[in-house]
Amino acid sequence: MLPADVYARFLRQEGETVLFICASDEHGTPTEIAATEAGLDAETFYQKLHELQAEIYISLGLSFDYFGRNSSVYNHELTQYFYQQLDKNGFIEEREMNLVYSVEDERFLPDRYIVGTCPHCGYESARGDQCENCTTLLARPN
């Protein structure tokens, strides 16, 4: 966020009209895992996370014009708009992919939930998407 903040400040200094927006990320497996580990329901965890992040960014003096939540209706509408524009112009294609399914959880699991041995360094607690030991990005065989 620091490079974006520096850039926003530079543009303001140059007399440009700037709207510097950021949001807490409430979508994604790392956040979902953190909520589960904290023993909180997702909404309670996301609200606490948002408040904590806002507090930190204010204390650091970041110059956001607005700091919101990516779960907001506005963000969903904007995301849908971008998706529809991409789809309308032929930039979206359907592909098949293999996913791991948990019978116990009755859901498909994101790569982050899968733990195993890294094929590159042998680390035995590597996550399905990246090995924390050797930092190699791991691709799922399709």
Ligand SMILES: [Zn+2]
């Ligand atoms: Zn590794």
